[in-house]
Amino acid sequence: MKPTFSVDQLSSPEVVRNPYPYYDLLRDQSPVFGYRDFPPGTMPGVDEPKPSWVVLNFDHVSAVAWDHESFSSRDSLQEESSAPSLMLVNHDRPEHTRLRKISAKAFQPASIKSLAPEVDLLVAACMDDFFVPDQPVDVMADYCAMLPSKVMAYLFGMPAEMGRDVRNWATAFMLSADISAEERQAYNIEAMAFFEQHVKERMDLIAKGKETPGPLLNAFIRTEVDGESLSYEEVVRFCMTATVAGAETTSFYLGNLITVFADFPDIWHGFVDDPKLFDPIYKETLRFHGPPQRLFRVATRDITIGNADIKRGDWVACFFGAANYDPEAFPEPYEFRLNRKNANRHMSFGYGIHRCLGAPLAQLEAESTARMLRERYTHIERAGEAVWQDVSLLNHGLANNPVVFRGRT
Template sequence: MTSTTVPALELLTTPQGIANPYPLYDRLRDLSPVPGYRDWPPGTVPGADEPVTAWALFRYDQVFQAARDSATFSSRDPLQEASSAPSLMLVNTDPPAHEVERKLVSQAFSPRRVKRLEGWLGELVPRLLDALGAGEVEVMEFAAEIPTRAMVRLLGLPDGDHVRFRRWANAFMLSSSLTPEERIASNEEMVGVFAERLAEHTALLAERAPGDDVEDAEDLISALLRAEVDGQRLTPQEIVRFCVTLVVAGSETTTFLIGNLLHALAREPELTARMRADRTLLNAFVEETMRLDGPPQRLFRIATRDVEVGGKLILEGEWVALFFGAANRDPEVFENPGVLDIDRPNIRQQLSLGHGLHFCLGAALARLEVLAVLNAVLDRYQSIALADDPGTKQTASLLTHAYVRLPLLLS
């Protein structure tokens, strides 16, 4: 890989670039792919692990093709596998293992099981808004409560476990500034707790009488223990890895998405009034906000063969960074890409949930959670506005684009 001195590429990893990468993406898109991007994959430990040096893809067509071609762009992450952090399930798995894992997980993590949370969310969110109150309020703590509590309920864990979920996710996903020792300790605590919970569920499952029909009532961990496809079952280690994946990939990204959606409601009063009158528009609003300000910004892949992209040769074994956040604002695909437009005809082409083999398994759960929030907020507050305080963006890692503190005026 030829080194690069493109200033915009170097600025991407600064706090200012992480907080607002979109102008930099615009400068880099025509140069894509750009060599020499240095950063850490999720789950590694800056200060203990070395950053990778990668080709960076910023154009929609390039990111889309790389995301769908898992044979050429592998999701396996040898750096994370060698790290002290746990390796994620599905996210860092290639075929044929990926298909087997996904079938087993999907059997337990079913649409019906997710749908069962709908009524519970309908009661939880208004209760949390009661506690939030009105006036100038900071909404990110509220935003974090929904996905973490939902994950605890889904997995069948004790009340209170959700308090640690956000801290674990922030540490793993590099969106909080920690020492290497603090990050390693957080990862070890997370894996240890899930191993304990799995042992408890295994013991309870063994006590059930054969033939008991428990599917409608059982939690996700128990369902994962029972899942079987063609005689294959998930190992205890795989179940722990999936629980870790749900926490770090599900709770944090949904928290950040809720924050970005609430900010969009506040800065787009005419659109908010339109959606208040017609809630069928909320799905398009979620899709368009994910395109414009989707939390996931980039993921890494590794080339399994020499491949030409944009007239440049990426060699076998070289790292490749797929910038979904840049692809989602490519003017060749999305007209006026910096404008939130819920009527754009290709609104579902956004890539924040991934594409192809690695399309987000938790997409239905995330949508259920954010729609519960949006409906409850629109029901409760007649006015949703920006405060004078602009809040604070996440500046620790370009993995996500998000607020860590967001004051809004609610009345």
């Protein structure tokens, strides 16, 4: 007999550490009502989560994420909270279409690729600073925490030492650190004040025809589509959005990738022998240890999903992480397999009109990290227990990830 498990236990620390077996216990009931948890940007201790439907199966998650007309991304809880509202993620059409058109041009995969040399320099510098061969190193504490934030600081033309601030701002918004509501609020205020000032200065310089550092910020300011560009307020909010959507998710993803290398030596050695394996390893890691576990939607009309009659105004938690472990979509989901025919169908970048805009950038950071690990080291070994964060189901990632790098250098 299956152990009893109820949907209101989904946010307990034990589940957050390793949610997959618990999804399996609820999967037959999907969509099931009665989960309460915090969307990004809201404040535990201040805001009150809404009771929500939990959607776990691949088909149900796809149906909800795809049907942006029936399931709105506008989040009244966040809108009413003191947190800055985000661009795109919390917009519906038609506003989403206008913003996505302009920002997608700024984020074009080709221009992201042109960032590779600078990302490589940052990866190399972080490895030089934080990794000591043959000695245990907690890759979460420094490398994974700092690389995406340093990349973001570079993209916005911020002083390099502000990487630590970017990190703090993202962590405060994304809920995975156990910090007080007052600290969260203070970080939000600090981040918005910085971006308001910084964007203003940069727009003034650009208006005077000056060259300014920060390729992504420049693209946000300069990009025009059909004669339309982003307003000052929109550029500021895009900086905030890219910070919170891009820094922590990528930190967790890099940690999860290094965990795969440390915990599956065959995968690591296979990659050392054949660098072309990066692509399937990257995708399967997104499925196997995908950072975002769930995001919320709000039903805009009465609608039936599976056996559930969802009413207009109901909150729906779309569990991308559970879809990635649905055995109907990914047979033997607890096996890390490099030959999945549908490897690309993982849900870790979302699905539909809100699919991750920063995916090429995340891939660039992951690819550069893996390539340089391979060039520098022959072995990656576990040096202590990998501890998964247990504060929020928003992102599945490690709090501590001690490994030893051995080899070539």
